[in-house]
Amino acid sequence: MKIWHDVASLRADVAGWKRQGLSVGVVPTMGALHEGHLSLVEAARAASDRVIVTIFVNPKQFNNPDDLANYPRTEERDAALLAPYGVDGIFAPAPAEVYPADFATTVSVSGLSETLEGTFRPGHFDGMATVVTKLFGMTQADRAFFGEKDWQQLQVVRRLVADLNIAVEIVGCPTVRDADGLAMSSRNMRLTAAERALAPVLNTAMREAAVALRAGAPVADTLAAAEARLAAAGFGRVEYLELRGAADLAPQGAVQDPARLLAAVWLGAVRLIDNIAV
Missing domain, CATH: 3.30.1300.10 (Pantoate-beta-alanine ligase, C-terminal domain)
Structure with missing residues (x-):
């Protein structure tokens, strides 16, 4: 399982896969992986020739600085969890790799992003839509796998892909719950x-x-x-x-x-x- 920290090396490997006619599935995450994420990896593995898991705690989708600071970062543990699942690589860029100093673009999906979570977390969906758009471009994935637990996010991503004619299939996967019914998070x-x-x-x-x-x-x-x-x-x-x-x-x-x-x-x-x- 390879670990990429920069876009250039990721793209070089993906280009090689594409030349071989192989399909690429991506599972975008912010790390701190649990069984819910692993179920997405299993779905990606079943539907794709190559699987990339992205691990990036995206600062642009946190409207609360304390929440960003406290968000768990467990890259070594995450890599160990992914090892048995046949993941071909982890893309774990530094913030500066995703948002260089002159970064000036925001992707905003109106309507769907302005209610529910959008009301209580202003800017969250703009940050999510921006990084997801970048991850699709970076990984050149054919399919992307998202959990239904974040239902509103899933609908926003589907609208974004449809509106921007991005050639990636969005696959929604059922929420994984603990035995007592709590949605894994x-x-x-x-x-x-x-x-x-x-x-x-x-x-x-x-x-x-x-x-x-x-x-x-x-x-x-x-x-x-x-x-x-x-x-x-x-x-x-x-x-x-x-x-x-x-x-x-x-x-x-x-x-x-x-x-x-x-x-x-x-x-x-x-x-x-x-x-x-x-």
């Missing part, structure tokens, strides 16, 4: 033991709300009851818990297929997000 390692024991209540409350919504229960009342349950359990501020269209993320006053229930909730100092189909 690199941020989960920052939960205390007590918070980790409480965290699965978020998914439970969402699943119960989804059942009620599918049965025709009023949306506002159902979501208010779910928020009350979270508060009673010990969660902090609920930034959003909303029923939205699955692709366009438009608010829904009643279930219209396909629909998605999306949430962002604080538990101690950790912000948890989740989503499920309704």
Whole structure:
């Protein structure tokens, strides 16, 4: 498994693969890998001749400097985790390799990026869209694999690729959860033991709300009851818990297929997000 730190050496190897007619899959990550990431790697391995995992903690998608500083950086551990999965290489550039001193371009996807996460994390999706566009160009991937846990991100990436005619297939992969239902996330390692024991209540409350919504229960009342349950359990501020269209993320006053229930909730100092189909 090769490790590239600069674009030139990455591109030289990818060009060689392309000359051989080999397909390239990329799994973009910010490191601190877990089973969710590894499921994306397995999907990429099954669908591609060559697989690249990118590990880059992208400063442009953090609107909170403390969150950026505290984000776990575990490159050696990540490489050890990836070794058994047949990954052909890891692209782990320094920030200056991605954003040189004269960098002046931002990719912005209007509409989809301006709601939900976009409301509470201004600039996040511009930073994500910019780095993803760069990673697609750097890796020259044929397919890119993203987890459905970050549902809004997945829709933004799909829109970006369609709008800019980027020749990469976007593959969404199911959310991987712990046995108790908590969606796997690199941020989960920052939960205390007590918070980790409480965290699965978020998914439970969402699943119960989804059942009620599918049965025709009023949306506002159902979501208010779910928020009350979270508060009673010990969660902090609920930034959003909303029923939205699955692709366009438009608010829904009643279930219209396909629909998605999306949430962002604080538990101690950790912000948890989740989503499920309704």
